[in-house]
Amino acid sequence: MIIDYAKTLERSEEEIIKWENRIIKINNKLCDKYYLERDNYSILVGSVGRGTAITKTSDYDVLFKLPQSLYTKFDKYESNGQSQLLQEIKNIIKELHPKTKMKGDGQVVSIEYNDGVIELVPAFEQSDGNFKYPDSNNGGCWKVTKPLPEIEGSVKKSKNTSKTFNYLCFLMRQWKNHNGFSFKGLLIDTLVSEYLEDESYKNKTELQLLEGFFGQLSKENKEQSYWYALGSNQKIYNDDNGKFVTKAKKALKKFDEATEESILKDLFGYKQSEQQATNEEFIENKFIVDIRFNLKIDCDVIQNGFRGMKLTEYIRSKFRLGRGKTLNFSVINSNIPSYLPVNYYWKVRNVGREALGKERGQIFLGSKKLIEHTSFNGNHYVECYAISDGIVIARDKIRVPIDVLHGR
Structure with a gap:
């Protein structure tokens, strides 16, 4: 019953196609500006790219790979070439969606639809497979992100656990949304992956599987500074005082003499x-x-x-x-x-x-x-x-x- 409920949280085919079409249009528009041909230079990253996003997700994180010559051009700017790059990308996309609200600051170009946002990161692929991207804050600089190992790690974990990894990730997102607290998606995926490293999960009932994971969450150190991300080992910083640990301890008490249905109602808003x-x-x-x-x-x-x-x-x-x-x-x-x-x-x-x-x-x-x-x-x-x-x-x-x- 718990896994069946988790499956209902997965993004529908209709939702997937709608957002893919939007991303393809943006990709093609940028290709017309920066390349001689239209090809797929976009990479879905974040929870959508890792396959752990739930239905009605509001953020679609997209890397768009730009030619290295463009990096050389904007890196030579005397003052905040990173901001200038973001503005250029925003203005090109604005030609495609003239009435859509957009922002080009910080590290992304945000294209805000009435049902969510595409956060597009202009990126330059490096020889090691990582990506350099602009950060316009504090005068501007270049930073590095490593999304591909995180995606590869998630895909591998999904395959090795017959999608149990995805279902637990879906449930944790629904839990934090229903109960109202911050819990970073990459941290959710990382902690679920660690939990499933122990093969004994295969012998547990669905209720025991869920209880065991809440038990693991409740034992995390809410004072630690960061966790290492699944796949990339990038640092996931603890900037909300490990709120999820306290919430997990409270959730764990619900399992005393609980049924699957009562847990789904108490923690996830099932049949509310x-x-x-x-x-x-x-x-x-x-x-x-x-x-x-x-x-x-x-x-x-x-x-x-x-x-x-x-x-x-x-x-x-x-x-x-x-x-x-x-x-x-x-x-x-x-x-x-x-x-x-x-x-x-x-x-x-x-x-x-x-x-x-x-x-x-x-x-x-x-x-x-x-x-x-x-x-x-x-x-x-x-x-x-x-x-x-x-x-x-x-x-x-x-x-x-x-x-x-x-x-x-």
Whole structure:
């Protein structure tokens, strides 16, 4: 059942063809500028290239191989030739898609469609098979990336495990998207590959296989500086304090006396619409979900104009909220870069017998703050979503336990 569910997360043929056609058009446009013939000079890299991306993935990372003469030309610029190269590539693609939003900065040219983005990296192939690419930050420089060994390592692992490697990678992406925390795709693939090095996985049930991997994740050192990537041994830096380790420890507790279906529901959002309230909405049906950053919400509990405890303190102390309280929810922490345009959406879901006929659950546009009030009993919850360019890049959820008669 778990593997069957994982298979539903794989990109569909329709999705694959749609994005391949877009990439082919861009490839041909650049070929017309830089080569005498149209050939495939594009390499799909990232999770799509490694075969570990899930359906509705929002990022397609593409290397476009450029002639070495172009490197010589832009390397001779006195000031930030890397930025000039990115701008030139962007302007050429702009002729193909004049109305499409594009950016050419940092290390990529971003071509932003309404259902995702192609991040194209102009690259120069080196004699060792690696690629040199531009970085326009801090005055400009050239950097090296090694995607081919990562792709080769993933393909080999997929073949040797009869795609168990891919299925676990799919599940981990769905887990982090559903639960709302940052977990780098290359790190997911690397840790899954390491887990499957032990041949004993073949003797495990699907539930044991999944539990064993969460067990491995929970034992990772969240303080370490980096991990070495599958295939390339490039460093994957720990820039979010190993959030996945804490989340894995929490997930591991769910396996006590669990069934496959209960695990799929608890950790991956399986069949979440089965308990759908009237008019309830789910963020996955409204936007692409690709969690890249961490977001934390909390709530000031206020009564008679005076601020009391934080809602998280109530939950920690196993208290329930009483009647007549104002709840001031807010985003209290996030590592979303300030330069990203972000809109905040909210969902308030009331649960319980008293909610019947008054159920909420619609998703609505707001700000970093939300004001609610305690009205009737139930284990309610509030969820916040950070959305940039039509993609959910961060989310968080908090329980709101209310007992109007016996709460504090």
